[in-house]
Amino acid sequence: MAKKSSYVCQSCGANYGKWSGQCADCGEWNTLTEAPNVAMPHHKKTTAKSTPKTANYAGDSSGVMTLANVGFSLETRMPTGLGEFDRVLGGGLVAGSVVLIGGDPGIGKSTILLQTAINMASSDSLAGSALYITGEESLSQVAMRAVRLGLPTDRLRVLAETNVETICMALTAEQPAIAVIDSIQTLFTEAIQSAPGGVAQIRESAAVLTRYAKQTGTALFLVGHVTKEGALAGPRVLEHMVDTVLYFEGESDSRFRMIRAVKNRFGAVNELGIFGMTDTGLKEVANPSAIFLSRYDKPIAGSVVMVSREGTRPLLVEVQALVDDSQGQPRRMALGLDYQRLSMLLAVMHRHGGIYTSGQDVYVNVVGGVKVMETGSDLAVLIACASSIKEKPLPARLCVFGEVGLSGEIRPVPNGQERLKEAMKHGFTHAIIPKANAPKVGDKNFANINIIAVDRLDDALIKAFELA
Numbered sequence: 001m002a003k004k005s006s007y008v009c010q011s012c013g014a015n016y017g018k019w020s021g022q023c024a025d026c027g028e029w030n031t032l033t034e035a036p037n038v039a040m041p042h043h044k045k046t047t048a049k050s051t052p053k054t055a056n057y058a059g060d061s062s063g064v065m066t067l068a069n070v071g072f073s074l075e076t077r078m079p080t081g082l083g084e085f086d087r088v089l090g091g092g093l094v095a096g097s098v099v100l101i102g103g104d105p106g107i108g109k110s111t112i113l114l115q116t117a118i119n120m121a122s123s124d125s126l127a128g129s130a131l132y133i134t135g136e137e138s139l140s141q142v143a144m145r146a147v148r149l150g151l152p153t154d155r156l157r158v159l160a161e162t163n164v165e166t167i168c169m170a171l172t173a174e175q176p177a178i179a180v181i182d183s184i185q186t187l188f189t190e191a192i193q194s195a196p197g198g199v200a201q202i203r204e205s206a207a208v209l210t211r212y213a214k215q216t217g218t219a220l221f222l223v224g225h226v227t228k229e230g231a232l233a234g235p236r237v238l239e240h241m242v243d244t245v246l247y248f249e250g251e252s253d254s255r256f257r258m259i260r261a262v263k264n265r266f267g268a269v270n271e272l273g274i275f276g277m278t279d280t281g282l283k284e285v286a287n288p289s290a291i292f293l294s295r296y297d298k299p300i301a302g303s304v305v306m307v308s309r310e311g312t313r314p315l316l317v318e319v320q321a322l323v324d325d326s327q328g329q330p331r332r333m334a335l336g337l338d339y340q341r342l343s344m345l346l347a348v349m350h351r352h353g354g355i356y357t358s359g360q361d362v363y364v365n366v367v368g369g370v371k372v373m374e375t376g377s378d379l380a381v382l383i384a385c386a387s388s389i390k391e392k393p394l395p396a397r398l399c400v401f402g403e404v405g406l407s408g409e410i411r412p413v414p415n416g417q418e419r420l421k422e423a424m425k426h427g428f429t430h431a432i433i434p435k436a437n438a439p440k441v442g443d444k445n446f447a448n449i450n451i452i453a454v455d456r457l458d459d460a461l462i463k464a465f466e467l468a
Contacts, residue, residue, distance in 0.1 A: 181221065187205040306376070316423065432464055
């Protein structure tokens with residue numbers, strides 16, 4: 001029997017007939033590993049092992065028809081028992097959906113899913129209809145975690161298994177409304193001979209489970225490992241297969257955890273859920289803006305509060321900047337912001353604001369570990385840098401938002417009035433905002449806040465230091 005080896009990229013799953021140092025498809029280096037294939041004799045026929053209740057399509061098979069003739073109904077959301085988790089999912093869990101959640105080791109993935117599974121198993125509408133499948137831990141470890149968190153253990157059904165075919169048979173027998181699989185990297189299917197955790201195994205295991213979820217209506221949670229860069233391990237096609245991709249943000253030694261939706265077919269992208277890690281598990285934070293605002297005895301230079309928008313709600317976040325003389329090559333460092341955008345903004349401030357930062361180190365930090373993904377933070381970052389350079393503290397009750405263009409113009413951002421209302425709710429009395437976001441003159445809803453509308457960067461800097 002002749003044998004022939006192929007090489008599979010562990011990053012994207014591309015196949016090659018011979019080894020090379022770089023994958024031509026994704027550009028990653030040293031990711032090709034050997035995957036031996038056995039060439040069967042011509043007189044023998046091979047049959048792939050079938051998986052229970054799966055087919056080559058997702059959902060029910062149908063003929064070709066016009067879109068207008070397709071019947072549909074509004075999806076009923078199943079509450080998870082955690083309001084912030086429901087927010088990230090788009091209002092609750094949808095039947096038949098597949099949710100992939102990733103994050104650093106020890107950040108709380110298994111904890112929040114165990115809490116969710118027990119909450120949903122204990123609810124009146126889904127009593128006993130939840131199954132927790134573990135491939136990394138023993139059942140005694142799962143039970144010890146539940147007892148440590150003070151969670152009831154009489155409703156949730158559990159299974160320790162890594163074989164996909166066995167898992168599908170167990171799901172068929174139990175028919176749960178939701179199932180948690182921890183984790184996708186530990187699963188394997190007998191249809192493929194490679195080791196668990198490889199590209200082919202992850203891709204095929206996820207495909208089988210996704211087809212099962214669509215055909216039966218069982219909602220699945222899949223836990224995914226991450227690489228040292230923070231991206232989900234395995235082929236990128238894994239993220240395309242599932243309906244929702246969630247990432248844990250924040251440091252494992254921090255008291256707060258953030259879950260961000262980077263893909264959601266049933267809700268808003270970039271929605272952020274904020275939790276506090278306690279001895280009894282993850283607890284939702286009722287007032288997220290308050291945890292990102294530091295309280296000082298007196299105003300300090302280089303600190304500005306910006307009004308960001310994460311998903312469907314505004315969020316008050318403090319931005320700190322430190323600009324100091326460089327002792328060598330000037331450094332630019334940004335935590336929670338895009339480093340390349342910071343370099344661009346500093347060049348705009350030099351050209352159109354008259355503030356020079358060449359020869360100086362610039363450090364910018366978003367307090368609390370949150371990552372700001374939108375451009376509405378531009379103006380706040382530059383005002384914080386200018387405050388640090390001039391060593392002039394700004395008022396503690398000043399908030400800022402706005403996008404800065406390359407020609408020094410201040411561009412409007414979405415949902416400007418919602419941001420102003422969030423600032424007023426927390427007692428802010430001054431706001432520097434784009435002129436296009438300013439409310440109508442005489443609007444009584446904003447009578448308690450001094451709105452300073454600007455359209456140029458130099459004007460914004462002047463108005464900011466007039467308040468100092």
